[in-house]
Amino acid sequence: MKKIAIIGAGPAGIEAASVLAKYGAQVVLFEKSETPLKNLQDKAFLFPNFQSAQEIADDLNSKLLTDGITTAFGVDINDVKWHRTEWKLTDSKGQTYVSDAVLLTTGYQVFDARRKEELGYGIYKGVITSLDMERMIKHEKILNANGDVPKRVTFLQCVGSRDEKSGNNYCSKLCCVTAVKQAIEVKKQLPKCEVSVFYMDLRMWGQGFEEMYRTAQEKYDVSFVRGRISEAAATFDSRIQLKSEDTLMGVPLKMTTDLLVLMVGMEASPGTNTLGKSCDISGEYGFIRTISPHLYDNETGKPGLFAAGSCKRPMTVWDTINDARSAAFAIIDYLNTLP
Numbered sequence: 001m002k003k004i005a006i007i008g009a010g011p012a013g014i015e016a017a018s019v020l021a022k023y024g025a026q027v028v029l030f031e032k033s034e035t036p037l038k039n040l041q042d043k044a045f046l047f048p049n050f051q052s053a054q055e056i057a058d059d060l061n062s063k064l065l066t067d068g069i070t071t072a073f074g075v076d077i078n079d080v081k082w083h084r085t086e087w088k089l090t091d092s093k094g095q096t097y098v099s100d101a102v103l104l105t106t107g108y109q110v111f112d113a114r115r116k117e118e119l120g121y122g123i124y125k126g127v128i129t130s131l132d133m134e135r136m137i138k139h140e141k142i143l144n145a146n147g148d149v150p151k152r153v154t155f156l157q158c159v160g161s162r163d164e165k166s167g168n169n170y171c172s173k174l175c176c177v178t179a180v181k182q183a184i185e186v187k188k189q190l191p192k193c194e195v196s197v198f199y200m201d202l203r204m205w206g207q208g209f210e211e212m213y214r215t216a217q218e219k220y221d222v223s224f225v226r227g228r229i230s231e232a233a234a235t236f237d238s239r240i241q242l243k244s245e246d247t248l249m250g251v252p253l254k255m256t257t258d259l260l261v262l263m264v265g266m267e268a269s270p271g272t273n274t275l276g277k278s279c280d281i282s283g284e285y286g287f288i289r290t291i292s293p294h295l296y297d298n299e300t301g302k303p304g305l306f307a308a309g310s311c312k313r314p315m316t317v318w319d320t321i322n323d324a325r326s327a328a329f330a331i332i333d334y335l336n337t338l339p
Contacts, residue, residue: 001025003025003026003098003100004028005028005101006020007271008271009036009073010038010107010310013105014029014060014324015060015321015328016331018063022066026070028070030072031073031074032075032076032077032271033074034073036064039107039108040057042135044134044137044138045137050181056317076271077275078274079275079278081279082303083098086098086100087099087101087102104307105308105309105324106269106272109266109270110129110130111265111266113160113264115166118231119156121262126145126234126239126240126259129264130179130261130262142186142259145238145239145258148258151258152194153183153193154195154255155182155195155198156229156261157197157200158171158175158263158265159175159265160264170314174316176204179197179199179261180204180213181212187216195220198225200226200228225244227247228247229260232260241255242254265314267286268286269311272286276288297312298326308320309323
């Protein structure tokens with residue numbers, strides 16, 4: 001029976017493991033944290049249909065019970081090398097493992113908003129990230145710095161994406177949609193709250209997303225302002241004063257808000273960076289490089305080494321799951337060529 005090592009127990013890793021195990025492979029699923037699906041567990045609802053993220057997590061967790069899957073949580077694989085006829089994996093404690101094929105599903109991390117000092121994250125309590133807001137929405141506890149219900153919430157797009165100063169020139173793809181989704185969720189929980197979204201360009205790229213944007217405007221009265229916030233500072237009562245410009249109208253703006261939500265982009269995770277360099281497949285911005293995004297998007301060009309999910313580029317949850325299934329079948333095709 002062929003052995004497959006999957007590194008990363010997020011949606012991609014679990015989905016691929018499930019498919020491979022059903023086709024008779026012996027799968028070991030490595031995860032450096034003690035629990036799987038760490039990023040998904042922080043989410044409340046997924047766009048565009050507002051399906052519960054917990055439902056998705058529960059479904060994926062049930063697949064870990066599939067015969068043929070062995071989990072190794074709390075194991076940090078930091079080196080992967082081809083050794084004669086098989087892959088050799090080494091963890092942070094020096095223990096080694098071997099497999100016939102390796103699938104990297106090491107995922108992403110969110111941009112550290114403290115790198116944008118002018119926006120005040122980590123300095124002012126009224127400045128939070130989209131991940132912080134997601135947790136507030138999930139627990140139905142949206143509060144300002146004073147622990148009160150906010151009267152005004154402002155979202156700022158493209159924090160750590162499309163930004164030469166931060167070193168990330170690419171679009172993270174999900175931030176625009178997430179801001180619209182979170183704006184709707186805030187209005188659902190706090191109907192009297194004023195909600196604004198500051199954006200560079202709204203990129204509502206998927207089916208149902210433009211409709212969600214219109215719903216935010218027409219049903220929930222969310223305001224959209226084309227412009228950038230240049231500076232944020234705290235007021236005496238812990239509100240946040242913003243300096244900005246409405247680039248459509250060509251006029252400067254100054255306003256105060258109870259919560260400033262920074263829509264942080266996606267970056268390659270430390271694990272993705274480490275293994276990309278270890279395997280010599282590190283691409284632009286630290287994401288994993290594959291042969292071609294059109295034809296061989298799961299294949300790295302090295303025999304038996306594959307990649308899936310957001311370790312390659314920013315992806316939605318469903319894109320990630322579909323990509324994992326594709327990777328699983330690419331691995332099956334590869335295993336069928338082995339003696």
